[in-house]
Amino acid sequence: MQKKEFSSHISNQLNRNLEELFNHILEMGGMVENQLDMALGALESGDVIAAKEVVRFDKIINQAEMEIDRLCIRVLARQQPAASDLRLILATIRIAIDLERMGDEVCKLAKLVIRFHKNEPCLCANYAGYAELVDITTRSREMLKVTLNAFARVSAEDAISILDQEEVVDHVYKKACKDVTEQFKKNSENVECLLEVMTALRASERLSDHALNIMESIIYLVQGKDVRNMDQERLTKFLEKM
């Protein structure tokens, strides 16, 4: 399947609307990428102003999701899309939801920076799990970039390339959780800060889950197959056939 197929309808109005949908998703994805970049910078440098900007940015991302919903409703009501066009609408709605939730998770990372700054400005990077937090966030950002490019090219093959990264993220996340738990046992004074790190770790791991959801939506768009909830064995078999 090629992207140009979505602009080869007899109805130019439908062509324009679907093109607009593609652009909206890529634009919204770009916003989340920016937000993630800012959050990463804030995590690494403890920059509170950047962290506050991340939180402010979230409102714009929420607006973008609503705009995509509005456009989808309009296309459904007025143009009754079928087949891959219909799958594009459904995939777009799902991707927009995932992007919006990614925005929420990124906000949690930014709020961690803000809270740490109030408590102990310089020590946050020394906490157990913090380096992994930055690592997972960086990998999730890369996964998002790959899936957005895959969506732009309407390529399921490109999208599934994030599966390896997801495995690494899972591994790093488990290790980080273990480290933080160990730290809990050793040092009860910093419980509050460690809890903050744990929350942020969870948020960063969720980022990669949402990227994975976007991959599933792209597979649905291209192949017409819903691969959500497929166990590893069935998914592997399906991906091999692709």
Place this chain on the structure above:
Amino acid sequence: MSELKKFSMESASDKLRLEDEKIAIEVKDWNLYYGTKQALHGITMQLPENRVTAFIGPSGCGKSTLLRCFNRMNDLIDTVSVEGSILLHGEEMYSKRMDVSALRRRVGMVFQKPNPFPKTIFENVCYGLRLQGIKDKQVLDETVEWALRGANLWEEVKDRLDDNALGLSGGQQQRLCIARAIAIKPEVLLLDEPTSALDPISTLAIEELIFDLKKTFTILIVTHNMQQAARVSDYTAFMYMGDLVEYTDTDSLFTNPKLKQTEDYISGRYG
């Protein structure tokens, strides 16, 4: 627990399968020629019982021609010749021993434009019964009421059965034609663009009627309106230039067709 079952993976992926259906009509390697021009090319398909099967495709693709084969309407055109086999419940429709009038009683048809006879509503519905020689007033009364109720028209006309049918609205006239077709209790009902001359509300009424009628009859419908095919049918056949291109359950055809040609047609792309 029931909720869990409702949303289990098995039920979610539950879809119609031809192999699980009882078959009403079986078409085998069916070819039709208008003179030397071949209009249908080796059509092979099975049409399931008590289901609605829609035929879609661009003008001239052969869908109406194929539909007319199912009650031998094409016999009325001198230049038509056919090859192959069509079985109605296992019986060869085109066998020399087949009584064509009897076949048309088993396979009723409703056309694009409502065509009531210039007679009373009552006489329109019992026309086929009278042709069969049924004179018993009680049988006629009961059948007319049953057919009009079946066509969802009874409440609107029960007090004026002796009025001329031509005084009904377009939508009512088409439902009357459906009542006339079902009054003789056919096995199969052929609908050739039954709503193309009707307004949207009458169209929805007919579509609702089709949904009810499939419990009793096997329904084959030709329609130019793809959304209508998507709304009313269980199976859809996409035809192009006399070929059966893709034939599968309607859900699959409209969400994930296997062939690009089908995809292009149903999504309105340049083929």
